[in-house]
Amino acid sequence: MASRPQRTHPAVRGFDRAAETYERGRPDYPVAAVDWLGRVLRLGHGTTVVELGSGTGKLTRLLARTRAARIAIEPTAGMRRVFERTVPEVPVLDGTAETIPLPEGFADAVLAAQAFHWFSPRRALPEIARVLRPHGGLGLVWNLRDDTVDWSRRLTEIVDSYREAHRIPRTRDHAWRPAFERSDSPFGPLRSRVFSHVQRAPRDVFVSRILSVSVIAVLPAAERRTVADRVRAVLQSDPSTRGRRVVELPYRTEVYWTHRA
Secondary structure (H helix, E strand, O other): OOOHHHOOOHHHHHHHHOHHHHHHHOOOOOHHHHHHHHHHOOOOOOOEEEEEOOOOOHHHHHHHHHOOEEEEEOOOHHHHHHHHHHOOOOOEEOOOOOOOOOOOOOEEEEEEEOOHHHOOHHHHHHHHHHHEEEEEEEEEEEEEEOOOOHHHHHHHHHHHHHHHHHOOOOHHHOOOOHHHHOOOOOEOOOEEEEEEEEEEEEHHHHHHHHHOOHHHHOOOHHHHHHHHHHHHHHHHHOOOOOOOOEEEEEEEEEEEEEEEO
């Protein structure tokens, strides 16, 4: 999510407000991607994984597959409330990637899903390295809508019209990557793999999907209703979604991993 000085950023307020919508509208992650991260980060019984920007626990739930002990860090109260309901067995702490409320050498791995692009990399990477044990791993995950699908591209255009006005970075621009290439990075080479994923859900879930975007969630109620109407118009007019109760939205799930140098 955001660093401590940025807790009042409109995007953070949007996530706080949209926690229930986020839980309803956002997809989960491909099991194959989670299993892959478990292998390359050497997770298993007796290890500990910390998830930064855990949101409502979309990834956290799947991390049970690794058998590692899980700890979540989430800076927004709205997200933590939903997390505590949906993943009651995992502790969730108030904190940020730049100020992690855990001791040095606490974790075998740190993960962030749909979150690292909100971090301040120059501050977050040393802090992540601090809480990792020697040679501990860092994994990053993003679900990206497949905009080669016409109706997905039209939804992205709706979001981008607001994102550009508020100067919110696009996840797919990878503006965070240069931090890993700096000579003072505490991590080794960044590796990556892409997985295919599909979100299958009733059409209204995809309205929630767009309303959960931070820059949309922070809009006045009347403007959010306008956005919802625009999304419904896309779903009602596109041949791939028109008249269907359940529709499918394909994603590219990008997975990155590295280890503490």
